[in-house]
Amino acid sequence: MADTNPGATAPxxxxxxxxxxxxxxxxxxxxxxxxxxxxxxxxxxxxxxxxQDEEMRLIGTDSSYTGEPGIIYSSEETxxxxxxxxxxxxxxxxxxxxxxNFLRIRLVKLGLKGNVIVEDFSRIWLRxxxxxxxFHMRVFKWTPNFDPQIESSIALVWIRLPVLPVHLFEKxxxxxxxxxxxxxxxxxxxxxxxxxxDLARICVELDVTAPxxxxxxxxxxxxxxxxx
Numbered sequence: 001m002a003d004t005n006p007g008a009t010a011p012x013x014x015x016x017x018x019x020x021x022x023x024x025x026x027x028x029x030x031x032x033x034x035x036x037x038x039x040x041x042x043x044x045x046x047x048x049x050x051x052q053d054e055e056m057r058l059i060g061t062d063s064s065y066t067g068e069p070g071i072i073y074s075s076e077e078t079x080x081x082x083x084x085x086x087x088x089x090x091x092x093x094x095x096x097x098x099x100x101n102f103l104r105i106r107l108v109k110l111g112l113k114g115n116v117i118v119e120d121f122s123r124i125w126l127r128x129x130x131x132x133x134x135f136h137m138r139v140f141k142w143t144p145n146f147d148p149q150i151e152s153s154i155a156l157v158w159i160r161l162p163v164l165p166v167h168l169f170e171k172x173x174x175x176x177x178x179x180x181x182x183x184x185x186x187x188x189x190x191x192x193x194x195x196x197x198d199l200a201r202i203c204v205e206l207d208v209t210a211p212x213x214x215x216x217x218x219x220x221x222x223x224x225x226x227x228x
Contacts, residue, residue, distance in 0.1 A: 078144055087121040088142035091130070098135045106132050122185045126156060126203065141205070153209045156185065161200040165220065169200055181213045182206035 059081070060071040073081070097103075110124070124130075130137045140152045159181060161174075168174060169191055178184035182204040190196035 082144045085142055087118065089121065089125055090140045090142050090146060090148070091137040092140060092148060093135055093137050096135055098132045103132055126185065128156070153207050154205065155208050156203055157206055157208075158188070158201055158203050161202070161216075162198065164200050164218075166194065166197045168218075168220075169194055169197070174200060174202060177216060177218065178202045178204055180216050 059077055060073050063070045063072045125139055125141060128139060130139065140146070141154050143152070143154060146152065159178070161177070164177075168177070171187065171192070174187060174191070175184045183206075185203045185205060187203075188201045191200045191202070
């Protein structure tokens with residue numbers, strides 16, 4: 001988001017509108033002169049692709065309900081449409097909202113690296129709750145069925161792996177093991193720097209309503225290890 005200054009005002013001119021400014025330009029005249037300011041190329045607007053595209057592929061299946069037309073989106077189509085939002089987070093204020101301009105300024109100061117960075121996504125979500133001018137904001141992961149009126153069942157949970165050989169504290173091995181429980185986001189610092197070799201901790205994203213994984217079985221050569 002761009003930094004804004006709520007107290008700033010646009011400069012004004014002491015000179016009144018000229019005769020040319022008061023004259024209205026007809027649509028026909030504008031079309032005849034494509035260089036007119038109304039139709040100058042705007043790369044930002046062009047990138048947003050807001051107009052109908054002749055090559056655009058329609059998505060969904062035609063249907064009807066009680067005599068009215070409708071569209072059905074399959075699970076595959078829903079996943080495709082939601083793909084670009086997979087790193088989106090929702091901030092929820094339950095007890096009032098701060099000033100919007102103030103909030104924008106504070107969000108800029110969070111130190112995000114820009115674009116869509118998984119590290120930014122994880123850091124903001126892991127903190128869970130943020131305070132803006134005495135207003136508390138809780139952070140939730142966005143999903144296609146997200147409803148602000150219902151508490152999300154998608155949460156971050158720290159799991160402990162107490163029976164793990166220290167050479168498996170390597171990130172790629174540890175995250176591979178954690179995927180058997182759910183999607184891993186990060187390991188804690190004592191795990192990363194081996195300062196607590198008797199226990200590995202990983203933060204994973206999971207649905208708290210789903211059946212709980214009780215143990216992960218690990219085999220190293222001929223040795224079988226159970227992590228519970």
